[in-house]
Amino acid sequence: MKIQDARGHLREIVIGAGALIAVLAVYMFSGPTVYSGVTEVSMRDDGFSPAVIHVTRGTRVRFFNEGSFWHWPASDPHPTHDRYFGLDPLRGLAPHEAWVFAFDVVGTWGMHDHLDPSLRLRVVVVGDSE
Numbered sequence: 001m002k003i004q005d006a007r008g009h010l011r012e013i014v015i016g017a018g019a020l021i022a023v024l025a026v027y028m029f030s031g032p033t034v035y036s037g038v039t040e041v042s043m044r045d046d047g048f049s050p051a052v053i054h055v056t057r058g059t060r061v062r063f064f065n066e067g068s069f070w071h072w073p074a075s076d077p078h079p080t081h082d083r084y085f086g087l088d089p090l091r092g093l094a095p096h097e098a099w100v101f102a103f104d105v106v107g108t109w110g111m112h113d114h115l116d117p118s119l120r121l122r123v124v125v126v127g128d129s130e
Helices: 003-029
Strands: 038-044 047-049 052-056 059-065 073-075 098-103 107-113 116-126
Touching: 038 052, 047 116, 052 059
Parallel strands: 038 059, 052 116
Antiparallel strands: 038 047, 059 098, 073 107, 107 116
16 A cells, blocks of 8 residues: 555544544533423333433423333332422323323422332423523
């Protein structure tokens, strides 16, 4: 291989690596998507999707049971569900059933499936101006 050919290949590799770094930097340094209005969290038999969600104060989150088993979204801690008052439908949801909750308190709120506490969700509620 000639030296000029090797330099050309090296230049292509460097340009490609630079482009990849630029894309990763944009992805890493752009903040999370913050939802407002109404958004949905799916409850599946293997967990919540997404497992972390960011919303503005007042956003209504629809918890939809996509699974084949009953699920019960509830505030931590298990089993009392009293860290965020009202964040508990007080019963399990059948497959294809939904429950809606409006997040009015700024903070980071841990949640779990009361029927399978290993299934976890974190809801981050930010103020209107953030």
